[in-house]
Amino acid sequence: MGWKTLDDIALAGKTVLVRVDINVPMEDGRVTDTTRIDKIVPTVEDILARGGRPVLLAHFDRPKGKVVPEMSLGRVTPALEAALGRKVVFAPESTGAAAKAAIASAAPGEVVLLENTRFHAGEEKNDPALAAAFAELGEVYVNDAFSAAHRAHASTEALARALPHAAGRLMEAELRALEAALGTPARPVIAVVGGAKVSTKLELLGNLVGKVDHLAIGGGMANTFLVAQGVPVGKSLAERDMAETAREIMAKAESLGCRIHLPVDVVVAREFRANAASQIVSASGCPEDAMILDAGPETVARLKAVMAQCATLIWNGPLGAFEIPPFDAATVAAAKEAARLTGAGRLVSVAGGGDTVAALNQAGVAQDFTFISTAGGAFLEWMEGKELPGVAALLA
Structure with a gap:
């Protein structure tokens, strides 16, 4: 179909920025439906198995470019750790020194989750400068968020143009299924x-x-x-x-x-x-x-x-x-x-x-x-x- 998969790109020793959709429902501080989290596990595990370091980029709710504490992705971390069966290092920022420090602190086999990308006003504006700031954090970009692929945002569109890129396993499965249903x-x-x-x-x-x-x-x-x-x-x-x-x-x-x-x-x-x-x-x-x-x-x-x-x-x-x-x-x-x-x-x-x-x-x-x-x-x-x-x- 013209796009690369994880099989087509070198990951060993590289920091891999993975755009995921873990915008999950929550009640009383707990995730009530882990379906979206469960769906990204194969991609994360595959990256780890190939020697890559997964760094997750995601949005949560609609903060509209402002920092809204109750929309922090830190609240999702326990459910993410439970699904992955491994430690998740949460970065309180999605760009800059704090994000770099969190990535550097992660031990082999651990996963890094960056803060809500929509805390940046440039995310929904597909700001190239924000995409460049994301790109500084890694060497490869993987999009595993088909459910957000209809949005031209900095973490879904511009970032893909800034780094070598591939589709994650969930994105790959979605695209293959839809091609089978409507393409051919x-x-x-x-x-x-x-x-x-x-x-x-x-x-x-x-x-x-x-x-x-x-x-x-x-x-x-x-x-x-x-x-x-x-x-x-x-x-x-x-x-x-x-x-x-x-x-x-x-x-x-x-x-x-x-x-x-x-x-x-x-x-x-x-x-x-x-x-x-x-x-x-x-x-x-x-x-x-x-x-x-x-x-x-x-x-x-x-x-x-x-x-x-x-x-x-x-x-x-x-x-x-x-x-x-x-x-x-x-x-x-x-x-x-x-x-x-x-x-x-x-x-x-x-x-x-x-x-x-x-x-x-x-x-x-x-x-x-x-x-x-x-x-x-x-x-x-x-x-x-x-x-x-x-x-x-x-x-x-």
Whole structure:
């Protein structure tokens, strides 16, 4: 793909600046989800095994260029040490003498974590001077933060241009999975796209209809497409002002040979709460005083049949209001079928986006997909066909 991996660059005896994403959720001073930390372990261990000294660069929250003590990465150090099983030396600065001293003090086999890069105003401005200050700390740059690759920041873009560089293991896995899903996929390809609003995924839909053979639309987005076809949706969430745009997307899909799949039956209720009284009706049969909260069983059956005919699946967004039962049924059933087909070797399945990962975890099948992206915005922008600055810099 044009970018180097850890296998392509000499690391022995070198200080390796590793951009990671450990912007993890915390509560009462403790990390509540270590997923992002766990994902960087292979890269750190590989650098150590190859004789390099890993120095981690990362952001935490949004301090907006100011030092905010409660946004210090020092709070993440215990969880990082637990995941790595080794000492982590925390530097109270990410540039200058304090950072250099921390790096110099680290014993062989130890890892250095620099303070929040976003404490510098130049980070989000992609300031070359800040990147140069980062570059003074090491001899090699490794980007392992695909989830931050859609941002042209000093530690993700400019720094890559200042040092010999490579993709870390997580970045490598993300890029290979996405290339397999959208670059040169095994066909036929189906994309499942859900979520609340068409307006937030216009570019995504516009790009996908030119890349996939089937596009299944669910969630509140599907209601907007039903409205565009003149189907009544009662009190359902729908962007009625986007009806013309939905028709344009359908016309583009037809001209490009992409078949769009919309719900043929739906689950409706008169109140949005867990275990609310509900009924299954045809997609055109939503009562005026009800709202569509999930796809129906016939829709799921048809989706399963299409997936069984495909070789590649890309999934972003739930098919219904999966957060509350029983309106998670369609998402869970479709996800389990995708996992079954993947396990049988019949489907390459790639999924990403916050709600998507949460839904697949809820269905208990996230570990059964071919690849689950830890990225949110970067995953979407890649699917939209946009160039990601952090990835492009690795190609330079």
